[in-house]
Amino acid sequence: MKELLKSQNTGLSGVIEVPGDKSISHRSIMFGAIAHGETRIKNFLHADDCLRTLQIFRELGVDIQETADEIIINGYGFENLNIPNHALDVGNSGTTIRLLMGILAGQKNIVTLTGDDSIQNRPMNRVITPLQEMGLILAKENENGLPPITFRGTSQLKPISYKMPVASAQVKSALLFAALQATGTSRIVEKELTRDHTEQMIQQFGGNVIVQGKEITLTGPQKLSGTEIVVPGDISSAAFFIAAALLVPNSKITIKNVGLTNSRTGLIDVVKKMGGKISITDFDPVNQSGNLIVEHSQLKGITIEGEIIPRLIDEIPIIALLATQAQGQTIIRDAEELRVKETDRIEAVNLELTKLGAQITPLVDGLMIEGQTKLNGGIVKSYHDHRMGMMLQIAALLVGKETVNLENPEAISVSYPQFFADLATLLGQNNE
Ligand SMILES: O=C(O)C1=C[C@@H](OP(=O)(O)O)[C@@H](O)[C@H](O)C1
Numbered sequence: 001m002k003e004l005l006k007s008q009n010t011g012l013s014g015v016i017e018v019p020g021d022k023s024i025s026h027r028s029i030m031f032g033a034i035a036h037g038e039t040r041i042k043n044f045l046h047a048d049d050c051l052r053t054l055q056i057f058r059e060l061g062v063d064i065q066e067t068a069d070e071i072i073i074n075g076y077g078f079e080n081l082n083i084p085n086h087a088l089d090v091g092n093s094g095t096t097i098r099l100l101m102g103i104l105a106g107q108k109n110i111v112t113l114t115g116d117d118s119i120q121n122r123p124m125n126r127v128i129t130p131l132q133e134m135g136l137i138l139a140k141e142n143e144n145g146l147p148p149i150t151f152r153g154t155s156q157l158k159p160i161s162y163k164m165p166v167a168s169a170q171v172k173s174a175l176l177f178a179a180l181q182a183t184g185t186s187r188i189v190e191k192e193l194t195r196d197h198t199e200q201m202i203q204q205f206g207g208n209v210i211v212q213g214k215e216i217t218l219t220g221p222q223k224l225s226g227t228e229i230v231v232p233g234d235i236s237s238a239a240f241f242i243a244a245a246l247l248v249p250n251s252k253i254t255i256k257n258v259g260l261t262n263s264r265t266g267l268i269d270v271v272k273k274m275g276g277k278i279s280i281t282d283f284d285p286v287n288q289s290g291n292l293i294v295e296h297s298q299l300k301g302i303t304i305e306g307e308i309i310p311r312l313i314d315e316i317p318i319i320a321l322l323a324t325q326a327q328g329q330t331i332i333r334d335a336e337e338l339r340v341k342e343t344d345r346i347e348a349v350n351l352e353l354t355k356l357g358a359q360i361t362p363l364v365d366g367l368m369i370e371g372q373t374k375l376n377g378g379i380v381k382s383y384h385d386h387r388m389g390m391m392l393q394i395a396a397l398l399v400g401k402e403t404v405n406l407e408n409p410e411a412i413s414v415s416y417p418q419f420f421a422d423l424a425t426l427l428g429q430n431n432e
């Protein structure tokens with residue numbers, strides 16, 4: 001149990017840089033491992049999820065060296081991955097397990113992928129079913145599609161033509177990793193546009209992929225070459241400080257070097273629509289990153305639905321908190337994917353923010369939130385979900401003299417181990 005930080009009248013101020021992007025960090029290890037030659041990664045995210053990916057690729061026999069400011073991988077292609085005798089443990093990371101299935105679909109040996117209690121409740125059939133079409137064979141019956149998953153890949157993967165039933169960058173990426181190893185042309189059609197880091201990185205590593213709207217075409221097999229990756233700051237981590245600055249009076253902050261690729265910036269569009277003061281400066285079109293300046297604002301409720309949802313899917317818990325402080329009602333729809341994240345985030349946001357005084361109606365695929373409600377202190381829990389933990393810490397800044405205590409705050413280290421220290425810096429408080 002942790003007593004959460006409170007805000008004083010001074011608000012948040014100063015300049016901060018958030019840690020590297022989680023999605024790009026995972027993928028830089030994966031691409032570095034399957035490419036040929038040297039890959040150097042700068043600003044890699046040293047947090048639990050990405051460290052699991054790093055550890056697993058070491059267990060697969062990949063040479064990964066760490067220096068003070070870089071990770072250096074010597075890749076020898078897909079064919080030189082060696083499956084160990086033990087199960088590979090992804091911890092809490094959905095990205096690791098799903099993308100890994102696509103990579104290992106091209107390996108002949110049997111492998112078991114497992115993870116923590118949360119992972120053992122997250123659906124994998126969305127990846128298994130299309131990969132089976134490409135040639136993957138389940139080595140153990142698994143009707144419910146929950147990890148542990150034991151399967152055997154094949155060196156003769158077939159290409160796929162697949163219309164995705166869910167909007168998921170993880171499923172799309174797993175299929176692209178398999179398609180890179182298959183002989184022939186694969187065609188994947190997305191339900192909605194989702195984060196496109198995998199497509200961008202295939203090109204950065206010298207591969208070819210054609211993207212036309214929601215349709216992605218890739219002809220395999222392809223041989224990728226190692227490169228240098230500079231990971232930008234994670235907008236999904238910056239989101240918590242963006243919200244804190246918007247909500248706590250007298251705040252004005254600058255968050256430097258945030259990744260701002262279009263498929264990830266739904267939060268910025270939402271904040272603007274809610275009337276929040278946020279601006280981008282020093283945008284670098286090559287790295288697709290820039291600085292964000294955010295200040296305290298009076299917000300108004302809006303409706304968030306449709307194609308924007310995948311562009312802000314991980315930000316919905318913190319957007320829900322913004323909505324509790326906005327004037328009028330906010331409705332979030334088309335976000336049923338929240339039910340299968342680290343926890344059921346619709347349920348968790350509803351229960352925990354309601355404990356603090358929010359007025360929320362959970363919907364099958366979203367949330368209806370009344371504003372503007374005064375929040376009070378209490379004991380809340382993270383459900384071992386990093387984004388829930390960080391959202392509740394920002395809520396704790398709004399309860400005045402009362403105190404909020406958080407159960408299982410350690411979950412936050414999944415994506416942002418220095419979160420409390422960085423927040424304390426912005427608040428002008430010394431972290432104990
Ligand atoms: O591909 C990725 O890196 C991610 C995709 C999203 O998941 P889904 O593909 O399940 O939507 C997102 O929620 C997750 O945090 C990271």
Ligand SMILES: C=C(OP(=O)(O)O)C(=O)O
Pocket residue numbers: 092093094095096314341342387415
């Ligand atoms: C859903 C998330 O990650 P993952 O699916 O990789 O566990 C997240 O970071 O919010």
